[in-house]
Amino acid sequence: MSTTTSEPKVSTRRTYGINFGRTLNLGLSRIKYEVRGYFRQGDSVFLTFLFPVVMLTIFAVAFSEQNFGTEEEPLTAAAFYLPGMIAAGLILSGLQNMAIDIAMEKSDGTLKRLAGTPLPVMSYFIGKIGQVFVTGVLQATLVLVVASVGFGVELPNEPSKWLTFAWVFVLGVTTSAVLGIALSALPRSGKSATAVVIPIALILQFISGVYLGFSMLPDWLQNFASIFPLKWMAQGMREVFLPASFEVLEQSESWNLPGVAIATGLWLVVGLIVTRITFRWIRKDS
Template structure:
């Protein structure tokens, strides 16, 4: 056993016991500071959904509103794509951001140094999840304000729709964060992290109703997308932000919010199990 490994438990034993909440808040503040300082991260996981929604509204909005079928009120391009962009923001904030950050920190030895301090894995992840929660909320609020004020999207006015939005957001971003932790163990180095994580996130966005309207995808691809959480996150957001008549465009002709809740809950558990089983301060064999 190495000296560092032998010393780490004794350091933890001597460290004063602090509440997990206090440690998590302090660590979250540190994580937020690091996040703000990284300009490329700020754009690709924070402002990217806003940029894409504006781009789609300009590029595809010139041909007029979207009218998918009889009995369905026409909607602007921005209104149609807003639910998918909200789901995409959750995926980028939790899944992509954490997978990249933790993989880089492990590769550069930061996690190994954390392992030799009184900071426990619980405190470390409380900070990470706190950072994801704060940035996710701000990003979502910014996206809604941009859609409502600049793109003139009519946002919901009833409490039921906002309640649906709230629980889908909480389940979705928590699931994304845990799956991001699990995926962070896959890249072999900091250099390979982007090549591993970003394509996975990008493919999921294309097949899950983010960059393409879900009802226009072939049925077999919709079935494939149903195996992954982003499809259910986007479906839940569509239920909150699109008219009820648009439910006819879903696979079973309804929003199926019970199915959304079950699918996200299952993936939440899967993510927690995988994150717990795969996380290490250092890569095995390092």
């Protein structure tokens, strides 16, 4: 009897290990596939990958004569807008790109075809989130290079600043990707996805301190923007790239990095829950 009861336990462990390894391997393969597909779509590359670079260039050139700091501590337009553009890139590559891309795949039958294959849903998610992470890293690097080389922005030289950048970036890009997957359930068809998702991403950028200084917004709008994750991502990036004197312009007159982590983490949990409830290979009304 002891031999009989021990055998199923060993068998279960092996099966679980094989399934996990297979799921991970398929997910890593999907990352390569998703990244290649992403860069083959000209509209996606412009609207999500190059858009922050284009906007940074426009603002840096348009306000090249304006000082965004003080006489004692001058700040160029490129340096002022840099943290917001990096944060916006997370939302564009994650939330906007994922929501539109998956809605299109539901509409054109791609997910329906994948449902008939042995591909696990988790492998599909690994591919999507991995693609956002890879393109997000490339995008942030490009923005930093353009700001530094093209407009002479001084980048931080303290390791602590780059450590903050790393965790805000990783948490932000993961949260944005998961929220994008969750938001993909909202458009009724692939054709309507752009019209539904882009205004949401655009409004978030305007109220979260990306294109306008956050302190310039009325208090009620600042409070409303604080509900959403982009405001906190931008705030974390401002801590990295802006002088310490700008800290008093934040809502609590501090960078409040614990608040950045908590608020963004909560939205990650919300995105995971909504995705778990709403994601289907095939729409219920198909």
